[in-house]
Amino acid sequence: MSDFLMPKLGADMTAGTLVAWRKRVGDPIRRGDIVAEVDTDKGIIDIESFSDGILEALLVEPGTSVPVGTPLARIQAAGETAATVRPASQSPAPGSPTSPASQPAPVTGPSPALISQAELARLRISPSARQRARELGVDPRELTGTGRGGAITREDVERAAAARIVPASQASSSQTPTPAVAPPVPAGVPAAANAPPPPAERTLRMRQAIAAAMARANREIPHYYLSTTIDLHAALQWLTRQNEDRPVTGRLLYGVLLLKAAALALREVPELNAFWQDDRPVRQESIHLGVAISLRGGGLIAPALHNADRKSLDELMHDLRDLVARVRTGGIRSSELADPTITVTSLGEQGVEGVYGVIYPPQVALVGWGRVVERPWCVAGQVVPRPLITATLAGDHRATDGHRGSVYLAAVERLLQQPEQL
Amino acid sequence: MNEVQIRETVLHVLGAIAPEADLSQLNPEARLRDQLDIDSMDFLNFVIGLHDELHVDIPEKDYGQLATLAGCVQYLIAAMGRPGSRRAE
Incomplete structure (x- = not known):
């Protein structure tokens, strides 16, 4: 029992x-x-x-x-x-x-x-x-x-x-109707x-929850920050070709490539995929990306895309769409809130070029993506326009050092140069 | 389907994506993305919603023409009148 x-x-x-x-x-x-x-x-x-x-x-x-x-x-x-x-x-x-x-x-x-x-x-x-x-x-x-x-x-x-x-x-x-499950509330x-609390109260409560977690993070976690600029030319070209052949319901967003690269790179630097517990880092076997999703009424939550490193881009796209929809309409599962082993945030769509995040305890790292910008870039001795993105890592210095963090961002960059292998 | 019906359908699909927005205040010439705080996932859901309602498959290269409400309506009128468009009727 x-x-x-x-x-x-x-x-x-x-x-x-x-x-x-x-x-x-x-x-x-x-x-x-x-x-x-x-x-x-x-x-x-x-x-x-x-x-x-x-x-x-x-x-x-x-x-x-x-x-x-x-x-x-x-x-x-x-x-x-x-x-x-x-x-x-x-x-x-x-x-x-x-x-x-x-x-x-x-x-x-x-x-x-x-x-x-x-x-x-x-x-x-x-x-x-x-x-x-x-x-x-x-x-x-x-x-x-x-x-x-x-x-x-x-x-x-x-x-x-x-x-x-x-x-x-x-x-x-x-809620999603589920056949063969009893109605949610007994007669x-x-x-x-x-009855759920009114929206204003809910927003305040979420604000207070974020306040508690972030204040603790800033109090307890000695953050270090790294950043690198990544050329997305290969990734976006590949994606455009892919999407040309796909019906509208099967199209991929470039954000899914970023998520997959962030997840795969964790295999190479697994100490970033960990919790800080009882004064020591505890590595997590599965890679569950907590994807920061803004709520339209304010606030955000970061539920897990489970086993992101083992999923195909199509599976990740499907799961991400599903997750965003459920964040907005209800139906997030307990495991999705409790499980994330690292957080990924993408503020680029709001227009900023880079984001330096606050780690969500007990996680020990946070990956941030900025906006894709077209800028002059040197390729084989020539200056050419290229779509660039700033990837950042906020790391918990108790768990890892900047050296391993930089190995991680380098792996992310390398993976994004071969999008067909993601 | 006439222009008014197409506009109503576009607003209906937008309403599902940004339920808190007052769509009657929408400036038809200004970018939807700026007025409704729409991200790329919202926009994809918008295009999928138009596909479901109007049976028009909008290629990614045409997304730029959907930036404003007026642009959407114009684009959809043209797309639905094109031979080979995937209208169910």
Whole structure:
């Protein structure tokens, strides 16, 4: 059995508010499945499971704010028998700070959200009706059975689902519809508990989260900065030829070439792909690029493009489009916020030629891209106009030295001269 | 499809990309990129949106002609009237 915890989605997060359950008690859970939605300073995030099993009990009700590390639900590993239900108020909250505001809200009394496996077993309900109830997000305990001996039938479930009124705030299309997953909020939960805060408050909260992370970075991380000018002639020529033959939906942005080069170069200087933890650098095996994406209302987040070094340009383009769309409309996953091993920022589109970033702890480096500018450049003794870009590296001097940083930027430059191999 | 309908379609596609913008205030002769804070990903989504709505495949070399609202409308009128354009109708 494992606990499904309020995750820590970045160095600055201390607590989160459960918005909705996306799974019901009794649902099979696979690692990576979205189990809940949590409201954080970075917006509403889809929280994924780290383990396989059956969802055994929900410990926190939607609308409740709890500290990072608080158990939200219990997942029974495959093959395990249902554990004795222990009251949620006795669940330890590992790592939770002691301030009163951050104590987990005690969950008292029965609640529609808290249905144990054992309780379900006592209900007279056919397996097919139970399955249907899960699909439709109906709590079978609230139903009066019309079947033999008062058993709840499939029809009872469907009737209840049809009668349920979905509050308008939940009927919006802010989340990707996923068939076979229960509706986000169980019937009977007041919509007010799930209403997102007004935009101004959300913007302020994001500002405060950025403030906390960046102040910590400037306080703790001794940054060094490197910069180099890269000729993008070969890369852009290759890209133009590629895009001529592609339908509009298959076209690549030059930013994808930059991302791939930044990821591949990390293989050559892996100490930049690391976290600074417990007074030492800890190298990360996978390369997850945190891509800084500005929000139209202000603020930014940098969710991960997972395994960017192993993806083709087409895959990266697809994933980047998907990520940008989800940053703007909702549906960012917990792993995407928690995983980035290095951040890449591209302020060139706003017109600046270079950006010297602040590292996002516990990462130890940040790659910055400026604007592409056409300038005179010497090629084989001739001055020719060339599209140039300034690549920068902000490095954590505790983890690496400028020498390794310069080897990294040199690798990025070399990789961009052979775009067909990216 | 006439000019008014094409303009409405362009504004509809832009509205999906910059939902916070008041498109009625758009200067048709000024660059969309400057007025709506559009980056290259937004612009690609704009071109894809036009493709989905109007079935016109706009090659990358023509992107410059889409810089303003007026430019977009003119370009699309011409593109949709061209034989071989991928109109569904």
